[in-house]
Structures are given as C-alpha cells and as structure tokens.
Amino acid sequence: MAVRHDQRRAPEHAADTIAPAIQARELVKTYNARGADPVHALGGISFSVEQGTVFGLLGPNGAGKSTTVKILTTLTTPTSGTATVAGHDVLRHPDRVRRGIGVVTQGHSTAPEATGRENLLLAGRIHGLRGQDVHRRADELLGTFGLTDAANRIVKTYSGGMQRKLDVALGLMHRPAVLFLDEPTTGLDPQARAEMWAEISRLSAEEGLTILLTTHYLEEADRLASQLAIVDSGRLITTGTPEQLKSELRGDAVVAEIAPESEISSALQAIERLDGTRESTVDGRTVRARVDHGASAVPRVLAALESAGVGVASITVARPSLDDVYLRHTGRTFASAEDGGAR
Known part of the structure; x- marks a missing residue:
C-alpha cells in the first residue's frame, strides 16, 4: 500500500x-x-x-x-x-x-x-x-x-x-x-x-x-x-x-454528460443562466461548471437542463482536483491534452 x-x-x-x-x-x-x-x-x-x-x-x-x-x-x-x-x-x-x-x-x-x-x-x-x-x-x-x-x-x-x-x-x-x-x-x-x-x-x-x-x-x-x-x-x-x-478553486465541480440527441450549446447556455454557476466549459459531450454547494446545485442543474429540452446521461459532483486546476489554466481537460506527442 x-x-x-x-x-x-x-x-x-x-x-x-x-x-x-x-x-x-x-x-x-x-x-x-x-x-x-x-x-x-x-x-x-x-x-x-x-x-x-x-x-x-x-x-x-x-x-x-x-x-x-x-x-x-x-x-x-x-x-x-x-x-x-x-x-x-x-x-x-x-x-x-x-x-x-x-x-x-x-x-x-x-x-x-x-x-x-x-x-x-x-x-x-x-x-x-x-x-x-x-x-x-x-x-x-x-x-x-x-x-x-x-x-x-x-x-x-x-x-x-x-x-x-x-x-x-x-x-x-x-x-x-x-x-x-x-x-x-x-x-x-x-x-x-x-x-x-x-x-x-x-x-x-x-x-x-x-x-x-x-x-x-x-x-x-x-x-x-x-x-x-x-x-x-x-x-x-x-x-x-x-x-x-x-484550494484556489472555490466550490465543487458539477459534471454533466449530455445525451447524444441533445445540443451541447443549449446545455451550456442553460447552466450558465443559473445563479451561482461559474467557469463553465465544454469537453466533447461533457459540460462542467463550478458551484459553491455541489449537492444542492444538482437538482437545479437537472431542472434547468430539462426545461431547455436537454437530456442528461449522467451527472456527478466532485471536490477540486488537479484536473480542474489544469482545466482552469489551459481551457481543456488533462485527458484531452494527452493526444499530443511526447517530447
């Protein structure tokens, strides 16, 4: 161990x-x-x-x-x-x-x-x-x-x-x-x-x-x-x-995987209109946003997406991670950056 x-x-x-x-x-x-x-x-x-x-x-x-x-x-x-x-x-x-x-x-x-x-x-x-x-x-x-x-x-x-x-x-x-x-x-x-x-x-x-x-x-x-x-x-x-x-990243990350039949742009707009959400980003079919209280924000996020006609495949809440740090500074997730060649 x-x-x-x-x-x-x-x-x-x-x-x-x-x-x-x-x-x-x-x-x-x-x-x-x-x-x-x-x-x-x-x-x-x-x-x-x-x-x-x-x-x-x-x-x-x-x-x-x-x-x-x-x-x-x-x-x-x-x-x-x-x-x-x-x-x-x-x-x-x-x-x-x-x-x-x-x-x-x-x-x-x-x-x-x-x-x-x-x-x-x-x-x-x-x-x-x-x-x-x-x-x-x-x-x-x-x-x-x-x-x-x-x-x-x-x-x-x-x-x-x-x-x-x-x-x-x-x-x-x-x-x-x-x-x-x-x-x-x-x-x-x-x-x-x-x-x-x-x-x-x-x-x-x-x-x-x-x-x-x-x-x-x-x-x-x-x-x-x-x-x-x-x-x-x-x-x-x-x-x-x-x-x-x-610790520089205040709050929790809400990560929503959007259903294939739904528009990513509509999902992003619906989440950005919610009070208390910030640093919203899109990676493929995943929308991320930072909120102060992740657990209580999830129902509001789901309701906003439903009202916008957006289907959700999954939604999770996570404390700040180094992946979030990387995302904040580069605008992309660590996994998406791994497509580059080694040097």
Missing part, C-alpha cells in the same frame, strides 16, 4: 542559507530541422526545488517534461537559460552534475542478459565503487527493493515491476544527492505502481533524497509531490503544493 509521507524541509531560519537542490531559470529549447518550422520544446521554464523534497513536473505527453530533464541531467543543452543541479551549473560543470545525480529514464537501463546483482555491480564500478563497498551497496539496494531472492536471476525473467525497481536501484548505487525519475511508473500494474509510490516517498522522507519526478498521472503527482510545476506545450502554467493549487 502506498503511504503518503510528510516531506522533509529545511528549518525556517535556514531557508535563506540552504541553496536549492535544483534551480532552473528561463530554460528555452528549440529544435531546428532543415525544411521544417522550428519546434519549440520549452518556452522559458523557471522553477526551484528544495533539498530533501519530491518535486513533480506534471503535464500531458508532449508538455516538455522530458526535455527539461534532459537539460538538467546534461543530456542536452538549452537554447538559452541557465540551471544548477546539486550546486553545479549544468553548462559550466556538467561532469560535476553527473557525479551528483541519479537518473532513471522512461526506458529500462538494465542489461537484460545479466543478473540483477551483476547490473548493480557494473553500475557501482562505473561510478568508482570498488572491493567490498560495491558488493555491500548492491546487497543493500537488493534488500531495500525486495529483490534479494531474484538477485541471481537474469533480468529478462523479471516482471515489469521488478525491472522498474532495479532501474531505480541502479540510479541510487552511488548515493546521489538528486534523483531524476522520468515517468517511473508508466506501464506498471496498480500493485507495482503502489509499491513504487511507497518507495519514492520513503527515499525522500527517511533518507532526505531530493527527487524530481515527471509524470502524466494526476493521482501520482497529487500523492507524491510536496511541490508541483504544471507544464503545458513547453510552458510552466502554475506552481505550488497540490493542496494550494486545488
């Missing part, structure tokens, strides 16, 4: 003296291709990450999350802008940055024909661990991630969840100060995802590790991140804690 842990934070009196673990300033990335228009992957993203916290970059596929991570991990350079990671400038001192970070990419980084233990030993030796130190660290991580019994099995026989745990263990072999997790739970089943969530929380809360997590899962960002930056089309649209972002 995934457990939400309170993230470690520096004491207030030290806030001015402890440098951020990550600082990004006006990062721009443009790809130029012969005979084609430039692709603007990032349009000036800025944020900072406190030491010992989980920071979430939340956005749909194609939002620019992976491009941001590539810049911060020195895998690509920005067109303009600056960034520091673990106290080092990514452009001036990339080697120092690499020594201070662990990176878990979207794809598996393991050697499938080697055993789990062999993968960890190789990663440790690449980072300079030798003798008993590399063996002790490998054994420690195998135990931490519940892989001890599978340590001598070749990795291609592992389940998807086991392989993902090993990917994270590889990123931790050299005890980095900052760990980058790029979509770490994509493709995992619910149980494996919950186990990974619990481990990510533990690494930050108990070991004080700084983690930058990219995700397109709303629940994952809500559960794990102590701070969020929501990105869309290469731009940062809002930042804050999950609770802060949701």
